[in-house]
Every structure is written in structure tokens, then in C-alpha cells.
Amino acid sequence: MAVLASGNGTNLQALLDDPVVRPWIVLVLSDQPEAHALERARARDVEAVVLAPAFHPDRTAYDRALREQLEQRGIEYVLLAGFMRIVGPDVVRAYAGRILNVHPALLPSFPGTHAVADALAWGVKVTGVTVHLVDEELDHGPIVLQEAVAVRPDDDWDSLESRIHEVEHRLFPAAARALAEGRLKVEGRAVHILEGTDD
Ligand code: GAR
Numbered sequence: 001m002a003v004l005a006s007g008n009g010t011n012l013q014a015l016l017d018d019p020v021v022r023p024w025i026v027l028v029l030s031d032q033p034e035a036h037a038l039e040r041a042r043a044r045d046v047e048a049v050v051l052a053p054a055f056h057p058d059r060t061a062y063d064r065a066l067r068e069q070l071e072q073r074g075i076e077y078v079l080l081a082g083f084m085r086i087v088g089p090d091v092v093r094a095y096a097g098r099i100l101n102v103h104p105a106l107l108p109s110f111p112g113t114h115a116v117a118d119a120l121a122w123g124v125k126v127t128g129v130t131v132h133l134v135d136e137e138l139d140h141g142p143i144v145l146q147e148a149v150a151v152r153p154d155d156d157w158d159s160l161e162s163r164i165h166e167v168e169h170r171l172f173p174a175a176a177r178a179l180a181e182g183r184l185k186v187e188g189r190a191v192h193i194l195e196g197t198d199d
Helices: 010-016 036-043 059-072 089-094 115-122 157-180
Strands: 002-004 027-030 047-050 078-080 099-103 126-133 143-150 184-187 190-193
Touching: 010 036, 010 157, 027 036, 027 059, 036 047, 059 089, 099 157, 115 126, 115 157, 126 157, 143 157, 143 190
Parallel strands: 002 027, 002 078, 027 047, 078 099
Antiparallel strands: 099 126, 126 143, 184 190
16 A cells, blocks of 8 residues: 655655554655655554655656655555545546545535635535545545544644544544455445454
8 A cells, every 4th residue: 555645744654653553554655755654554563765856857756756756665555644635537547446535524615725714614414424435526425434524612723633633533443444455345335334343
């Protein structure tokens, strides 16, 4: 498995702390040289690689380079843990049904990169977390796990994001385990999770 992350990497940490998922992770890749996620990877002896967009002329070239990085290492599954770039069609097609993304809202509400702020601005009473398979449309693929988080009247971005993170850190490793163990059965948009022995 490769984990792609652009920022702090708390979701990466949750994956690294999961005893079932950890042995699968052989690569952490970031588009941001300063991403704290890279340090989290190195601290757990996982290879950490920066793939900076500035060194690629366009999205297609970046996507090709990303695919090469993954295929060179025989990566089977890709986990998007706060990767703030659109993964292009070259990679999505090569890894169809094998890429998971964690998103801080109840999709299809609030797609994009500002989901927590967008939910607060809209005034919703309930938002949440979605873990989904990635297809060629943004924040669109079949939903694997979803859980609601209530928005409190006094919430600001920090307080709401912190409760969303708590849920993400539980849901994303659970979905990653199911993916790695071949327990995800996809029928159209419906994803069935077959029971595992460990949860
Ligand atoms: C997470 O909340 C994740 O859902 C979000 O970025 C955060 C990364 O946090 N992803 C997106 O918004 C993707 N559209 P982390 O670096 O602490 O894991």
C-alpha cells in the first residue's frame, strides 16, 4: 500500500498505528516537501518520497510520474489521506477499485478541499466523514463507510475538525483493512463489506 498525504498526516498516523494496516504500508508519498506526514513515515521506517508538481510540466506528466512511483514498488493499493491534489485518470484507471479516499463531510455534500469550512458556512446541523473508492470524478466514487458528526452551535473550524478527525481515524483504517483483505464487494455504487476475523 502507498499512502498519499499533503499535510499533517494524522490519518496516516492512524493507519500506521493500526496493527493490521501497518505491515501493508511500504510508501508514503507527498506533493509537499514540508508535509509533516513525511516525518511520520520516516519515524516508522516507511519510505517517504516527495513528488513535487513544480518539476512536472502539466497534470498529465505528474500523473504519469505518480503511476511510475507506485508501479516501481509493486504497490497494490493507494490510500489518499489528505492528498490535496486530484489523482488523474492514468492512476485512477491503473488502480481502479483499489484507491480509497477519506473526506471530511457526508458526500455528496461538500466535496472539494474546504469541506469543514463549507459545512460550517452552510449552517448544517450534521456533517461527517466519508471513506470512498476513487473514480474519475472528484469525491464521487462508491461509498465504503460513512458516519455522521453533529455540528454544535458553538463549533468553530478547529472544534468541528477535531471531532471529524476522531471519526476519520477510526473509519479510514477499518476501510483500509477491508480493502487489503479483499473484503470489499462493489455492485454499482453499493459497496458491501464482508466480515473480517479481526473486527
Ligand atoms: C482530513 O480531514 C481529510 O479528510 C481531508 O484532509 C484532512 C487531512 O488531515 N481531506 C480532504 O479534504 C480531501 N478533499 P491529516 O493530514 O491530519 O490526515
